[in-house]
Amino acid sequence: MQKSVIHLEGIRKSYFLGKNELPVLKGVSLDIYKNEYVALMGPSGSGKSTLMNILGCLDTPTDGKYVLSGHDVSKMEDNDLATVRGKEIGFVFQQFNLMPRLTALENVAIPLVYAGVGKKEREERAITMLKKVGLGERYKHKPNELSGGQCQRVAIARALVNNPSLILADEPTGNLDSKTSVEIMEIFGHIHASGNTVVLVTHEEDIAEHARRVIRLRDGVIESDRINEKVAVL
Numbered sequence: 425m426q427k428s429v430i431h432l433e434g435i436r437k438s439y440f441l442g443k444n445e446l447p448v449l450k451g452v453s454l455d456i457y458k459n460e461y462v463a464l465m466g467p468s469g470s471g472k473s474t475l476m477n478i479l480g481c482l483d484t485p486t487d488g489k490y491v492l493s494g495h496d497v498s499k500m501e502d503n504d505l506a507t508v509r510g511k512e513i514g515f516v517f518q519q520f521n522l523m524p525r526l527t528a529l530e531n532v533a534i535p536l537v538y539a540g541v542g543k544k545e546r547e548e549r550a551i552t553m554l555k556k557v558g559l560g561e562r563y564k565h566k567p568n569e570l571s572g573g574q575c576q577r578v579a580i581a582r583a584l585v586n587n588p589s590l591i592l593a594d595e596p597t598g599n600l601d602s603k604t605s606v607e608i609m610e611i612f613g614h615i616h617a618s619g620n621t622v623v624l625v626t627h628e629e630d631i632a633e634h635a636r637r638v639i640r641l642r643d644g645v646i647e648s649d650r651i652n653e654k655v656a657v658l
């Protein structure tokens with residue numbers, strides 16, 4: 425039996441606007457196993473980001489069960505959730521979400537500050553990660569001195585620096601031109617090939633072709649969950 429990194433059972437999520445309930449996820453159940461590469465697709469508003477935020481422990485479901493790497497996180501309080509998030513999750517956002525006043529190096533090192541790693545080791549590990557994403561030389565630059573593609577490389581290095589068990593990326597190429605998008609997708613390919621579990625949201629079919637498994641969401645439920653035979657198993 426393979427080990428689930430993600431186990432979801434009947435996940436529901438509603439937003440409450442005053443007295444009005446807006447149901448967004450309407451019962452999502454699935455398992456994602458170690459070293460899978462999953463593309464999550466679906467029309468705008470179908471609940472992809474809502475699901476990713478739950479997977480990333482940035483938000484909690486209204487109902488249902490979420491077991492992440494053996495921890496039942498569905499009923500955890502914020503503090504415990506933040507601890508699990510720091511250890512288990514690397515999140516890459518469309519808008520990069522870098523700290524504008526910090527250098528690339530300092531941005532990448534943030535998760536290590538929270539993990540209590542000393543300054544020298546933080547810097548060494550951050551530089552190693554920046555080299556891995558092809559940004560070895562620009563580590564003293566701040567986000568406004570970097571291109572969009574370079575910012576996303578910094579954000580990817582930050583997501584990886586803590587060796588998380590799960591890498592989540594919500595439309596990571598949504599703000600990038602097509603050439604840069606291809607380069608960023610190659611990095612995700614390498615991340616997966618080096619043994620990571622990756623879940624990536626995209627609405628572009630050519631990007632989803634890099635993933636072996638494609639899950640489609642529609643109106644808050646899974647519409648289809650297919651294996652792409654053209655992508656080899658590692």
Ligand SMILES: Nc1ncnc2c1ncn2[C@@H]1O[C@H](COP(=O)(O)OP(=O)(O)O)[C@@H](O)[C@H]1O
Pocket residue numbers: 439440446448466467468469470471472473474475
């Ligand atoms: N914080 C929020 N409060 C209220 N409604 C929200 C919130 N976040 C998302 N929604 C609504 O939930 C639905 C799904 O949004 P989202 O998960 O962002 O979809 P997707 O990422 O697939 O485009 C949309 O109708 C959106 O307007």
Ligand SMILES: [Mg+2]
Pocket residue numbers: 472473474
């Ligand atoms: Mg979204």
